[in-house]
Amino acid sequence: MTLIPQYNPEGFKAAVKSGSEKSVHKEPSDFYIVDLSVQKDQLNLPFLPHRLTMNDFVFVKKGELVKTVCSDSYSIPGCTLMILPAYKIRTMETFSEDIEGYYCHFPDELLSRDNGFKSLQEILNYLDLKNDHRITIPDAMKENLLFILKRMKESYIQNDNDLISSYLQTFLAEIKSIIQDLPPIILTTNETTAFHFRKAITQYINSVHSIQEYADMLHVSPNHLNKSVKMATGKTASSIINETLTMEARSLLSNTQLSIADIAFSLGIEDPSYFTRFFKKHSGVSPNQYRKRIGLSY
Structure with a gap:
């Protein structure tokens, strides 16, 4: 028996209010991206604890949101990314009124084994050892990442799976470069x-x-x-x-x-x-x- 109820992304979208985002992907449960300002109005908060069957991330441009992962609560302020692997217990707690940024969930299948998937695993392994899945985004990289996310969302609306995959892998490569510049995690x-x-x-x-x-x-x-x-x-x-x-x-x-x-x-x-x-x-x-x-x- 699965203990924490699992949402595939189609089920996740069914659990929130209908918004202006339309499902255009060939299999709409595969990929989803939405402005946090829109998601704030879609969700009845706090969103109850669940597992998602795919990876997800939130990128906060402005404002703050609070997310619980397993039993720990995390504040995610502006210029911060939180990326989580599939099946980790999570829930959204609160959004600030001025929240701006993006929420996205995506399957491993959108990533090439030699590129995107490898980047994702390197990121998740680092954050797992760190026991904190938040990454502070350097000011010098903020606008570039926001541009990639904007284009990723446009590609989603246009139902261009190839561009979605390309932008997603570029985004993960950029995040991996941030991780590689951080001090290595040496556990006591x-x-x-x-x-x-x-x-x-x-x-x-x-x-x-x-x-x-x-x-x-x-x-x-x-x-x-x-x-x-x-x-x-x-x-x-x-x-x-x-x-x-x-x-x-x-x-x-x-x-x-x-x-x-x-x-x-x-x-x-x-x-x-x-x-x-x-x-x-x-x-x-x-x-x-x-x-x-x-x-x-x-």
Whole structure:
């Protein structure tokens, strides 16, 4: 069972209000680009936690937006890009009234293996190690990148797949050049442990909830794991587990019609009463109250 509901981009567009952007791509779920000022009016915020089946990015020219990735909240100010791989948990929280820039999602298939895809992987690997998917855009590159995005959007409207691919790969090559000018990421021992811990949580949160089990996976003691994660992130290992599990639960409560018992079971919790207590402890409301608060009742 997929724990966080997944949107392919066609489903993502169906989840927002109809805007002036028209679907013109041969397969409209493949690629999408929109002005952030338009998306601000399309989305009912906060947009609930979800996974997207393709890569996406936001480029903020002016203003600010707040986006949650997994359990961490990020402010994205002007001259900043955030690019995320497929399937990472995400949600839009807020936009400033003066927001300007672009939102885009795209599939790997638009990228050549020897060029665009390689650039994308280099970018994502760097940001994954950095544990922060934001990139500050140098002033000298801002206008060039905005020009590329403008042409990319025009190509999308004109249904020119070849130009879309060309501009997208040029955009990623420019971002890769920014990454290459940044200092290399050299993780401390604690940061390396925390990095692998987060990777393990992403993969196993639906079935593994104890520090002992994650410590066994990483071949360290529970005490060492907790100390390393605390030193690297400022959070305890248990708090990260609980935050991730709570986000999974919120998404299932808001995006599915599963019963509370079924949600508990899908998260690896056999006792629905324990799940209800856990959720209330970490969210401040019971699962049913949470559904009522966001306007759902099943």
